[in-house]
Amino acid sequence: MISQIAFLLLSPLAIASPISPEAANAGAASVNPAAQGKPASEGVTTFDGVALANIKDAPSVAAVTAAAIDRTGWTCTVDSANDGDPCTNVLDGDTTTIWHTQYNPTVAALPHEITIDMQASYLVGSVTYQPRQDGTPNGNIGGHVISLSGDGDTYTDVAYGTYIDDTTLKTTTFTPTNGRYMRLTALTEAGGRGTWTSASEINVYTAAGNAPPPAAGNGAWGPTIDFPLVPVSLANEFSSGNLLAWSSYDPSTFGGSNGAQTITATYAIGSNTVTSALVTNTQHDMFCEGLSLDFHGNNIATGGNTASATSIFNSAAGGWTKGNAMNIARGYAAQVTVSTGNTFVIGASWSGGEGGKNAELFNGNTWGLLGGAPVAPMLTADAQGVYRADNHGWLFGWKGGSVFQAGPSVAMNWYGTDGGGSQTAAGNRAGDGDSMCGNAAMYDAAAGKILTVGGAPNYQNIDATSNAHIITLGDPDTEPTVQTIGNMAYQRIFGNSVILPDGTVLIIGGQVYGNPFSDDTAQFTPELFNPADNSFTQLAPMAIPRTYHSTAVLMPDARVISAGGGLCGTCATNHYDGQIFSPPYLFTGGARPVISAVSTDTVGVGGTFTATTTGAVSDGFSLIRMSSTTHTVNTDQRRIALTPSGADGNTYTLTLPDDAGITMPGWWMLFALNDGVPSTATTIQVTAD
Template sequence: MAHYKKLIAIISLFLATVFLLFTHLETVTFVYDPRINYSKLGHWGAPQSLALIPVAGALLPHSHKVLLWAADQGDVFQGKGSDPDTTLTAIYDPKTKTITDPLLSNLRHGMFCPGVSTDFEGNLMVTGGKTAGRTSIYNEGSHSWIVGPNMTMGRGYHSQTTLSNGNTFTIGGSWSGGVGGDDVALKDGEMFDTKANAWTKLPGCTVEAILTNGELGKFESDNHAWLFAWKNASVFQAGPSRAMNWFNTHESGTTISAGARASDADAMNGNAVMYDALQGKILTVGGAPSYSLSKATRAAHIITLGAEYDSPEVEAIEKMHYPRAYSNAVILPTGDVFINGGVSYAMQWTDKNASLVPELWSPRSQKFRKLARMSIPRAYHSMALLLPDATVLTGGGGLCYTQCADLTANHMDLQIFTPPYLFTPNGKRLAVRPKIIFTNTSVELGQRLVVTTDMEVLNFSLIRYGSATHSINTDQRRIAMQPLPLGDCSSIEQGCQYEMLVPKDPGIALPGYWMLFAVDSQGVPSVGHTVHLSISSRS
């Protein structure tokens, strides 16, 4: 018997076991290797090939599918036979692991290197990019793009965010439409007014306040602002410039300095995520002083917002294990932040100096820990999004200008990372997850959210549906919900019932579509349940 057990143990070192966890949204699959403790490191799934490089992506709230897009060609922009005023798109279904054939849009809008955000009704707005002045809106119901009003000026490499009043704010973007302050006017802020269905200039929201001092000069200085919608239709700019600012979007706009991000330098192509919106907490990591040919940093800071336009608190915290530029940061239901990919020395369209070991930051310890090593580098032009089953979708990297000097930098694929919290403590199996049996599908801000689960849970999180490109995701933010138990949770048949109040301020609970996760005492999250948050019609 002992010999038999030893034989089985030896065989288990070489043979993998596939475990499946079926949920109402998708199947989580992993190959078990007894040499690895997945509860510490997490697990990378097998890569899935695409016919395009997913430079940008957005999670769609009704179907839970992911819209992906590149340039007008799948592996290069402005290549031979290029029509830069078109965009190649595809749909990925995480449940079935299927991908549609790429479709070339005919809107005369090259949506490569654009601004991206989702509105209160879950519609994706894409602005500028290669076709610098255009606006396109993705309608999930018809799976089609709709032409929107043109911006007041052309932009590319800009950022935008949906405001607490439903309008959309953008600033910067000298990659396309002319270099601001050189051959065109400075690219100050502008706002899409939902009532007027038009873009209007906000000359008081001055781009000069956010400029970096990179080696490429004006061309790169106004790119990829870290924007956060906040109270009373205000916008907080956390970076990448060392200088932070507030923007007041009322009337013609105003700019209010928010001081420096501690002793941090400019951090172009770094990351900033609002992991606790109720407390106004933002984590910033990485970046480099210049867009390219520049050493990345390991720096990390926590910024705490209070009232709009007040100076925030800034705290330098323990640094990441690895320097990163062009990385992606994703908020998880537990409040932890998954940081993936990037490079230690900023260079576009190459995997040299790739950071292959992702990290997980804990808001409780305020420390970073290393996770399972990646098999595929994710550098410039990569993306990452949280999926409703609490895994992370990663993909892309490469997509060079005209042609790639190194074709191995092109990554026409997706890969799913299963975080450590989805495994049992010994890492041998997938954990038993709490299930949300029932909850509201929509709720107004300031009102009760009632949830029934199949087991006792510790807390809940709301995470807004995300959209990502060029290390920027202004849609994602997390609200930690503190539940009040209703009853003693003793009846398995009836489940466990909880109620909680949704924050009243739309600057915190930005209206739109959110994923509601239940999290048990071991930190294991449920599958996300889609909830639409809206402003009361009586407001």
């Protein structure tokens, strides 16, 4: 761990893009903890309960310039430059000079590119781009690609995405890659003001040594995706296969007075582009929301900064609509879709007052209180009291409209959603304690198996655990079986878990010591849980820390995106990016199977359909429900292994489990597996009838 901390402090990972003074004044510096029910020491300004004195300020531009590789002797070439604004201005250390593409007598068309020859090969780990500082935003780079080359002819893309349209320093960090030439290609002008591009300074950062080859069987980290916000929430879009991300009313902070909007971004996986949109029509700041996907694949976002609001994102329509308000104002809610099609929510004292956050149920139109489903049995013994004790419950929709609460409290419970609701104690997780901001994942829904890992007794300022357990569910209201298994290699709080097509579970990111808005004690090495022997295997380490407010989800191509962290105004731990991880199964040497056709793209619970592949499939198929995640919680994801009941050549007959509590209706990704290698997914909607 000492080496990890040293790496963080000495590398450009600690450099982040600060927000503008105006945004900072509207955000972190103006947070009133008392008004939001947050604990605060007298006379100390806090940010979500953390003293601002403990949050590291982002470095100045001058400090960043001094820390970069010495640019003496570097040269540059561009596709276009206006007279008097050559590309050498980005290498002169003077933020008052700029490179600007031609705009007189004619305007040069996008895309534009600048290529820097560093005159020697370096192990490059990050690039900073400083927009012009003269008060004119024209030419700020939006959509972009960063590429490296050893010979100036063959380039490898290491990052792409979209920068925020402001004057702050932009940092892109990626897996260290050897290169002599760095190319920054501008695809769009950030504000859509024209087809020009400008830059004040560009710096490149390195680490000593050569890029190590990836260890066999450990997976690999790929390109970085720059977002124009900190992606605190992520969700699969069924209609396009894209990913939807959002932060708060501001790209980099929360808690300000302008709480009736949310800034979102869409990552188009196929084109590697990121676009942003400001959502105002729902009058909802969706930061710290409860989140789940309904039977139709719609995102249901509840509470948070706007503590009573409900917003609904329709993937097919590509837009948000305003839903009816909840009866109880909430922030940091536990929320899950149940087998009746309703949405169950409970807890959440981060906003909207503290305590008494009993359950309620949403039928897609109205909310109804469930007086028989109290929150008290699932509270942790957090040092900060109920403000934290009812946060981020681990919920699973199960048979007969029931909800199983697996944690983070050591006490587990069953909740019923019929009538006025009900609650039945379900025992404790043997050998565990309260595990706030740990993870739980239903990796084998047909068998009712849930993996739980990590977390801590308190929300913050405490060591995390490496504990791991398997919970096996039976019928509702019966006590499940709890098995203590060998611990993870690392302690983790604020990490994420992602169920993979082969039934393994990727555990990623987190910290040893829970400290929101800090990357100290970050865990860079992911682990892979294998249910065959309940073991954990360490995988290829990542380059970017993913701690508080980080996210991770499975993509349709069987890779994983790990994103975000921060959202703390001018702090140095804002991570405006995600990075793609290719799991070990993509490096076995086996060809990926291909699903060429399915007999239907809509199938009912318990229904039968066929899937045709271009070659033999040795390991059957798996269904993984599309998911949404925020604040370590993903109550949507679950996996069902499908063994063919018959085959006609390469056409296989598949039958779904006949209980909606297992095969939760909604949109699922269907994967074929051959010799452990998954296909790219085909999307299927499971319906309730």
